[in-house]
Amino acid sequence: MTAVDLLLVGFGKMGGAMLSGWRAAGTVRRVVIVDPGVSAAGSGAGDALVVADAGAIPADFVPAAVVLAVKPQVMDQALPAYAPYAGRAVFLSIAAGKTVATFQKVLGDAAALVRAMPNTPAAVGRGISGAFATPAVSDGQRDLCHRLLSAVGEVVWVDDEGLIDAVTAVSGSGPAYVFHLVEALAAAAAAAGLPADLALRLARATVTGAGELLHREPGTTATQLRINVTSPKGTTQAALDVLMDEAAGLTPLMTRAVDAAARRSRELAG
Structure with missing residues (x-):
């Protein structure tokens, strides 16, 4: 070209x-x-x-x-x-x-x-x-x-x-949500008894590694990758029962977050 x-x-x-x-x-x-x-x-x-x-x-x-x-x-x-x-x-x-x-x-x-x-x-x-x-x-x-x-x-x-405005709320602001996920996961790891530096290292490597796996397997959906990690009645399933709660889980929380960001984008645009 x-x-x-x-x-x-x-x-x-x-x-x-x-x-x-x-x-x-x-x-x-x-x-x-x-x-x-x-x-x-x-x-x-x-x-x-x-x-x-x-x-x-x-x-x-x-x-x-x-x-x-x-x-x-x-x-x-x-x-x-x-x-x-x-x-x-x-x-x-x-x-x-x-x-x-x-x-x-x-x-x-x-x-x-x-x-x-x-x-x-x-x-x-x-x-x-x-x-x-x-x-x-x-x-x-x-x-x-x-x-x-x-x-x-x-x-x-x-x-x-x-x-x-919706694009801004999802991908424009989205990296900050992922970085906060690392912060939240590290805080949870520290609360579970891990030293703070080790908690952050585990959280950071987990999020970046999972993202790279998602990138390298474009033919596999995020849903399937989640299922691949989850053993019935295992530790991951116990955590997902909390994160996937229909009323208080991650999806309704993220929906509110994206809605707030999109609304603010419209306000800034006048």
């Missing part, structure tokens, strides 16, 4: 992870990074041109995509400087809570916009992103955005922008 020129606005952890993925996949040719807090030396930017503001972008630089990776709270201030690229490039936003309508107010209704929600495992190439494209996005532009996002993991597309 042909490598393209990209404008990356914001070079935090996610922007850096994506740039590494693009380079590894051969997706990019020239990259200009706009971030006032970043210098090229020691930043991981490599041979990308790093500038402090949009006014320093070379006049002859015409990107195929403008990737908006700044924090949501500064997006409104940063966005107007990139309005001249509307109509020439597809805009790919990975800013949580910023809706298509937010961008259209500045870039115009005809701007090609993709709103995406990646997650932090993108830093190790194991992320997953949910994405929504406006009707103005061409097939080629959608394919480009898919390539950009898939450089750091899987990509799923939704036809209703409102579903991005």
